[in-house]
Amino acid sequence: MKRYVKLAKWTTLALVISSLPTLAACSSDKNNEAANNNGTTNNQTADNGTKSTVDPAAMWQQKFDPPVTITTAVVDDGASRGNAFKPGESMEDNVNTRWMKDNMGINVKYDFIVTKAEDYDTKIRLLLSSGGKLPDVFSAPGDSLQNLIDAGKVMPLDDAIEKYAHPEFKKILEKFDYALGEVKRDGKLYGLPGFFMGDEGTVMWIRKDWLDKLGLQAPKTLDELTNVLKAFTENDPDGNGKADTIGLAVPLKEGPWTWMGQTDAIVAALTDQMINTFDIKSYWNKGADGKLTYGAIQPDAKKYLQLMKDWMSNGYIDKESGIMDPMKASEAAAAGKAGVMFGPAWMGGWPLGDAAKVDPKADFEAYNLPSGPDGKFGRAEKGITAGFTMFNKDFKGIEAWFAYFNKLFAKNLNQDGDPYNDPRFKDGFHEGYDYVNYNGKIVKGDYKAAGVPEDKWPLKDGSRMDMRFMMASITGGTTTIPYSNTDAIKKFLADPNAEPQTSTEFDVKASPARTLAAQGVRLNQGITEGKNYFTGPLTPTMKSKGQLLTKLATETYLKIIYGEKPMDYFDDFVKQWNDNGGSKITDEVNAWYAESNK
Amino acid sequence: MASYWRKTWPFHLLLLPALVLVIIFAYIPLFGAAIAFEDYQPWLGIKGSPWVGFEHFRTIFEYPDSKQVIINTLIIASLKLVFNLVIPVIFALLLNEVVNTYFKRVVQTLVYLPHFLSWVILGGILIDLLSTEGGIVNRFLNVLGMKSIFFLGDGQWFRFTVIVSDIWKEFGFSAIIFLATLVGIDPSLYEAAEIDGATRWQQVVNITLPLILPIVIVVATLSLGRVLDGGQDQILNLYNPLVYSHGDILDTFVYREGLMSGKFSFGTAVGLFKSAVGFIMILISYRLAYKLANYRIF
Numbered sequence: 007m008k009r010y011v012k013l014a015k016w017t018t019l020a021l022v023i024s025s026l027p028t029l030a031a032c033s034s035d036k037n038n039e040a041a042n043n044n045g046t047t048n049n050q051t052a053d054n055g056t057k058s059t060v061d062p063a064a065m066w067q068q069k070f071d072p073p074v075t076i077t078t079a080v081v082d083d084g085a086s087r088g089n090a091f092k093p094g095e096s097m098e099d100n101v102n103t104r105w106m107k108d109n110m111g112i113n114v115k116y117d118f119i120v121t122k123a124e125d126y127d128t129k130i131r132l133l134l135s136s137g138g139k140l141p142d143v144f145s146a147p148g149d150s151l152q153n154l155i156d157a158g159k160v161m162p163l164d165d166a167i168e169k170y171a172h173p174e175f176k177k178i179l180e181k182f183d184y185a186l187g188e189v190k191r192d193g194k195l196y197g198l199p200g201f202f203m204g205d206e207g208t209v210m211w212i213r214k215d216w217l218d219k220l221g222l223q224a225p226k227t228l229d230e231l232t233n234v235l236k237a238f239t240e241n242d243p244d245g246n247g248k249a250d251t252i253g254l255a256v257p258l259k260e261g262p263w264t265w266m267g268q269t270d271a272i273v274a275a276l277t278d279q280m281i282n283t284f285d286i287k288s289y290w291n292k293g294a295d296g297k298l299t300y301g302a303i304q305p306d307a308k309k310y311l312q313l314m315k316d317w318m319s320n321g322y323i324d325k326e327s328g329i330m331d332p333m334k335a336s337e338a339a340a341a342g343k344a345g346v347m348f349g350p351a352w353m354g355g356w357p358l359g360d361a362a363k364v365d366p367k368a369d370f371e372a373y374n375l376p377s378g379p380d381g382k383f384g385r386a387e388k389g390i391t392a393g394f395t396m397f398n399k400d401f402k403g404i405e406a407w408f409a410y411f412n413k414l415f416a417k418n419l420n421q422d423g424d425p426y427n428d429p430r431f432k433d434g435f436h437e438g439y440d441y442v443n444y445n446g447k448i449v450k451g452d453y454k455a456a457g458v459p460e461d462k463w464p465l466k467d468g469s470r471m472d473m474r475f476m477m478a479s480i481t482g483g484t485t486t487i488p489y490s491n492t493d494a495i496k497k498f499l500a501d502p503n504a505e506p507q508t509s510t511e512f513d514v515k516a517s518p519a520r521t522l523a524a525q526g527v528r529l530n531q532g533i534t535e536g537k538n539y540f541t542g543p544l545t546p547t548m549k550s551k552g553q554l555l556t557k558l559a560t561e562t563y564l565k566i567i568y569g570e571k572p573m574d575y576f577d578d579f580v581k582q583w584n585d586n587g588g589s590k591i592t593d594e595v596n597a598w599y600a601e602s603n604k
Numbered sequence: 605m606a607s608y609w610r611k612t613w614p615f616h617l618l619l620l621p622a623l624v625l626v627i628i629f630a631y632i633p634l635f636g637a638a639i640a641f642e643d644y645q646p647w648l649g650i651k652g653s654p655w656v657g658f659e660h661f662r663t664i665f666e667y668p669d670s671k672q673v674i675i676n677t678l679i680i681a682s683l684k685l686v687f688n689l690v691i692p693v694i695f696a697l698l699l700n701e702v703v704n705t706y707f708k709r710v711v712q713t714l715v716y717l718p719h720f721l722s723w724v725i726l727g728g729i730l731i732d733l734l735s736t737e738g739g740i741v742n743r744f745l746n747v748l749g750m751k752s753i754f755f756l757g758d759g760q761w762f763r764f765t766v767i768v769s770d771i772w773k774e775f776g777f778s779a780i781i782f783l784a785t786l787v788g789i790d791p792s793l794y795e796a797a798e799i800d801g802a803t804r805w806q807q808v809v810n811i812t813l814p815l816i817l818p819i820v821i822v823v824a825t826l827s828l829g830r831v832l833d834g835g836q837d838q839i840l841n842l843y844n845p846l847v848y849s850h851g852d853i854l855d856t857f858v859y860r861e862g863l864m865s866g867k868f869s870f871g872t873a874v875g876l877f878k879s880a881v882g883f884i885m886i887l888i889s890y891r892l893a894y895k896l897a898n899y900r901i902f
Contacts, residue, residue, distance in 0.1 A: 135649045149866055150646070157647035250737075259844045325736055329756050329844040334731070477638045549867065554669060559846040568757075568846065586668060 070111030187541030197394030274384030277306030551587030715776025729842030
């Protein structure tokens with residue numbers, strides 16, 4: 007849950023940032039382009055004729071005159087952001103907004119600041135239904151996103167991206183195009199994604215101390231895993247003389263795939279199809295004929311169900327898994343009742359790290375995912391988008407917005423010779439805020455240890471300032487590039503004491519050793535993560551029948567795993583699923599897929 | 605008339621705030637119920653959304669799950685209704701017989717405490733208490749030589765658990781009103797009965813029960829209005845896919861359908877359906893109360 011709160015905060019922040027106006031650099035971009043493909047010069051006519059005052063080789067100098075005002079909205083309860091502002095500064099007025107005004111000619115204004123995410127949703131919905139003026143740049147809550155596009159209130163962004171966006175950002179949008187279906191309509195993009203790092207893919211956590219105690223090797227295949235589960239269940243790994251341990255901690259209340267303790271790795275070991283019963287929007291796999299098919303009704307799901315059923319009937323899985331959510335299941339593992347749990351790399355710290363409080367010897371370690379009988383192994387890709395930033399269709403300053411966004415993006419990218427990379431941000435964003443220049447040395451935290459005198463500390467209490475909230479005033483999204491922490495992880499795995507150079511490296515270095523090791527395990531097995539190919543909006547039938555089908559699938563899976571229904575019941579389920587709207591949804595999904603991949 | 609107003613105007617003034625609140629929060633929102641007859645789309649608003657008539661009400665009965673959901677609701681709600689009436693009355697009668705006031709107060713306080721805990725909290729506690737591995741209830745059963753029962757994962761037991769836990773949470777609080785009535789009974793009636801040689805039991809049957817019957821009927825009448833309320837909070841916190849077939853009620857169904865998949869109109873339609881049934885039930889029971897116990901509010 008903590009992670010979700012964090013995520014929500016980040017998303018909000020990201021939204022705020024995304025509303026900044028862009029500078030005047032675009033026309034020069036166009037000229038370059040035209041020069042490059044001089045065969046087709048007639049598209050030049052679209053150019054509005056204004057000449058850029060900015061050298062294309064120094065896009066970071068973009069400044070808008072007359073100044074551009076960008077309005078936005080944000081959720082900020084003032085408490086959860088911690089050390090984001092110095093006394094006297096606020097979301098509306100701080101060193102960064104002043105800097106933007108003076109150096110970029112961008113004024114940031116807030117149409118509204120609310121303290122709760124629900125209020126934000128309500129506010130947007132009210133503006134939508136009352137026909138009020140939307141902020142220039144804002145993050146759209148999931149529900150309202152489709153309504154906003156349907157109502158024609160938001161701007162299609164393709165032209166603006168083409169003209170103003172950082173070239174690397176364009177590449178990312180292309181690369182992760184498959185994840186943007188929700189904000190696409192008729193081939194046009196209506197929202198900019200905030201990306202997740204995408205580093206939460208499943209690894210296998212096992213109590214190494216239990217393995218050692220029972221003289222077992224870490225399992226490499228499903229069969230070996232079954233043996234380990236058997237031994238953990240029957241051979242008293244905690245040595246207390248009682249039969250009170252089980253093998254696998256798994257939450258089944260929401261079906262086989264969730265945010266922690268998920269069993270996607272087991273599915274992937276058995277079949278090329280990915281299964282999810284939690285949400286009708288996922289998992290849609292690509293079949294051999296190129297059509298999308300719904301994972302949970304694939305015949306291969308039976309292999310998964312059979313295995314889970316066996317484990318359940320042998321007691322390797324907690325009998326109560328069916329009523330457990332991820333938190334509850336992880337409690338069992340953290341309490342020393344279960345020895346294996348699948349999940350993201352951060353689980354080693356929390357919640358599995360808590361196992362050591364119960365038993366000081368407890369040692370959960372991350373291992374490669376087991377392979378199936380055909381040598382298959384894999385996992386599901388975690389969603390990589392964290393909400394979308396949208397632009398009021400009447401907004402005129404999108405160039406200015408991109409100018410600011412590109413600057414933050416370029417800093418995150420940290421490439422040599424990048425014309426968008428602002429040299430003024432070389433050491434950090436604002437001196438005396440996120441860094442201190444002390445005797446020629448840049449200090450970014452631990453000021454006391456570095457000997458910085460107290461009067462130069464950014465905050466009186468000596469803590470680090472959390473710059474995200476300040477910097478994100480209008481970009482709404484983070485500038486995270488999916489999977490961009492890979493190199494940093496490898497670097498610190500090779501040399502834990504290496505000096506961090508970029509902000510990504512700072513973040514990675516700050517993660518606990520166990521998490522870093524698990525990230526290494528995740529990266530090194532060489533897994534191509536299974537993608538969910540349907541990322542569009544809910545189809546009409548999904549809307550009317552989706553919940554029914556989700557319920558049907560979850561219920562059926564559990565009944566089969568619990569042995570309440572025979573395996574043959576699966577075929578009945580597939581028929582029911584199709585008859586109750588599933589086949590119609592499949593058609594709609596494939597129509598969407600064909601449309602969006604034209 | 606003029607003198608009536610002169611005397612009573614301060615009381616009418618006192619009534620005013622409540623009246624305003626009721627109009628704002630109870631009557632004005634009624635217009636929102638219109639979306640039950642529309643294909644409501646937020647950006648078009650109530651005025652702009654297309655009308656679909658009784659489409660959503662038809663869906664309620666055509667939905668493959670609806671029958672099961674309505675049956676579940678009726679079973680769970682009516683059992684709760686009956687037991688939540690009978691048990692507090694019995695409890696109040698028993699407590700009334702206790703002579704030691706100190707003991708009486710302690711017991712009363714203890715039994716109505718759970719009423720103030722939310723189902724979110726109680727749900728978590730119950731899941732632990734009823735766990736098949738190490739839950740205190742099943743441990744006790746094991747000591748008695750019985751097998752563990754999967755209270756929350758077995759359909760039949762789930763209903764039982766839901767009803768019993770609801771009674772446990774509410775009976776103490778519901779008993780307050782009956783206790784208050786019992787205190788109000790004229791002691792001279794009992795004294796007279798004692799002189800006539802009536803036993804304790806005879807006193808209960810011939811004095812206490814007839815005198816609290818009207819209030820029992822009022823409480824029953826009022827709760828009939830909620831006959832389709834199975835207890836959304838409670839079930840949402842306790843149920844899981846293993847017991848959907850026995851535990852899914854209208855409220856949880858609406859929660860999943862209406863909120864999770866954003867079908868506002870459909871959710872409203874179910875809500876309206878529930879209210880209509882509740883209204884009819886109140887009308888009927890009020891008539892009955894008038895006929896049987898000569899009880900009337902107006």
